[in-house]
Amino acid sequence: MPEHNSSQSVIQKFIDVNGAENGALLPLLHAIQDTFDYIPKSAVTLISKALSLSEAEVHGVITYYHYFRYEAPGRHIVQICRAESCQACGSDELLAVAQDILGCSLHQKSRSGLITLEPVYCLGLCASSPAIQVDNKLHARVSIETLKGVLVDLEASA
Ligand code: FES
Incomplete structure (x- = not known):
């Protein structure tokens, strides 16, 4: 799914539901990847603001886990x-x-x-x-x- 405003609104909805809770980062990332098959780059900014984390911290978690990816996968x-x-x-x-x-x-x-x-x-x-x-x-x-x-x-x- 291409990254555009509708993907940002979907991500924002996940954040609105889960975003402020402690330990929300991994469930959020899973929900986003389950939806898009990857983590759109815009998610990093949205999540970092919602969870009061730096973008580097969010990026660090995404790249630490081999499961998460930034690019849409092949078929x-x-x-x-x-x-x-x-x-x-x-x-x-x-x-x-x-x-x-x-x-x-x-x-x-x-x-x-x-x-x-x-x-x-x-x-x-x-x-x-x-x-x-x-x-x-x-x-x-x-x-x-x-x-x-x-x-x-x-x-x-x-
Ligand atoms: S090491 Fe357990 S399945 Fe490969």
């Missing part, structure tokens, strides 16, 4: 688990293959713009590592061949 989001169990079972290789096929790094979109590649830190499938999540679907014991197939299918689904 599909591929998350590769970067936590310990999956790293021990080959997620570094999966990431390298994904970056090669998609032509992008983590937190970026593929050459086609269709796929956003993101890290995730444990999907709860440690016993079946390495794991990935494609949109809302979990994949366990992912081989390089499986990952290649998933990515090629996603790119072809355009």
Whole structure:
């Protein structure tokens, strides 16, 4: 969703409902990202004013959590688990293959713009590592061949 006045009014409504309470920052950010799929830059100013925080503090929280993003994602989001169990079972290789096929790094979109590649830190499938999540679907014991197939299918689904 493009950033414009209507997005600011939606953000302001979230702030009006939750904004003044202690601990409102994370719920606000989640509500905003759940609505727009990303955090519009204008949200930082609106939130900082409402919660009496500096813009740097709000920005710091957004960039600390890998879950939040400033840019609209591609149509599909591929998350590769970067936590310990999956790293021990080959997620570094999966990431390298994904970056090669998609032509992008983590937190970026593929050459086609269709796929956003993101890290995730444990999907709860440690016993079946390495794991990935494609949109809302979990994949366990992912081989390089499986990952290649998933990515090629996603790119072809355009
Ligand atoms: S470490 Fe990857 S699913 Fe838990």
